[in-house]
Amino acid sequence: MFHLRPLIITVTSAIVAAIIGVLIIIPAIRDIRNLNARIHTQRQALEMLYQRGQNIRTSSAEYENVKKDIPLITSSFxxxxxxxxxxxxxxxxxxxxxxxxxxxxxxxxxxxxxxxxxxxxxxxxxxxxxxxxxxxxxxxxxxxxxxxxxxxxxxxxxxxxxxxxxxxxxxxxxxxxxxxxxxxxxxxxxxxxxxxxxxxx
Missing domain, CATH: 3.30.70.60 (Ribosomal protein S6/Translation elongation factor EF1B)
Known part of the structure; x- marks a missing residue:
């Protein structure tokens, strides 16, 4: 009887650990992976927005450089x-x-x-x-x-x-x-x- 108690405790602990792993740890790992994927996607989107912002700034600077020539070009037609x-x-x-x-x-x-x-x-x-x-x-x-x-x-x-x-x-x-x-x-x-x-x- 006394020899069965440690075995029962061990088996029960293993079952509880398995249940905790299935119900808590595995979903948490899945959520972490999904969160990591979303962070990666958002980072790529932010990089694209930053690049577009850089392009807009570059285009604005180029426009300012040629703006003074627009009347000359217009009068050529x-x-x-x-x-x-x-x-x-x-x-x-x-x-x-x-x-x-x-x-x-x-x-x-x-x-x-x-x-x-x-x-x-x-x-x-x-x-x-x-x-x-x-x-x-x-x-x-x-x-x-x-x-x-x-x-x-x-x-x-x-x-x-x-x-x-x-x-x-x-x-x-x-x-x-x-x-x-x-x-x-x-x-x-x-x-x-x-x-x-x-x-x-």
Whole structure:
């Protein structure tokens, strides 16, 4: 009888320990693992948020750096629908200097693709100018063209009937020299950039 009591106590203790292990320790271990997984997931989410914050700060700094250039970029575009205004400005510049000019503005080129809303697409439009005048007239005209507010990117330029080197110092105000100066013909192709009026600032 006395020999059975320690055995009963041992068996009972083992059973109680097993019950405690099943009911308390194993669920606690499972909860700890789940908590660890949630902490890991939240840490990854925080790292992503931190990285996004860094990206936002970097983007904001980059925007501040280019912000001053936005008016210049904006003024480089012409507005679709104002083609006549642009052509009139070219004609006025040529008339003021005395250059004969033929303008071909190919606004039908690079039309928006089928299905694309035309009011949301900026376009590159080719401009061809055929000019005739003296060297002393054409150089100021080309300088005027370069100084115009919209960006005109000259792609090709062809000059015919090259003048003598003595004309390099000809002044447009010297009418006597100008009347005897040989004429030059220039054909140039340039790219102009147009945006819809809906995008006008």
């Amino acid at each position: 012409l507005t679709l629908g104002n083609e006549l205004e642009f052509i009139t400005a070219l004609e006025a510049a040529a008339a003021e200097i005395g250059v004969q000019q033929t303008i071909n503005l190919d606004t039908a080129q690079n039309a928006p693709a089928e299905g694309a809303p035309p009011e949301s697409v900026s376009r590159r439009v080719l401009l061809r100018l055929d000019l005739e005048g003296t060297f002393a007239q054409l150089i100021p005209y080309l300088q005027e063209l370069e100084a115009m507010r919209p960006y005109i990117n000259i792609l090709t330029i062809y000059v015919a009937n090259a003048s003598r080197s003595s004309l390099l110092n000809t002044s447009p105000s010297d009418e006597e020299t100008l009347s005897y100066a040989p004429l030059l013909k220039i054909s140039l192709t340039a790219a102009t950039y147009w945006r819809p009026s809906s995008l006008k600032p």
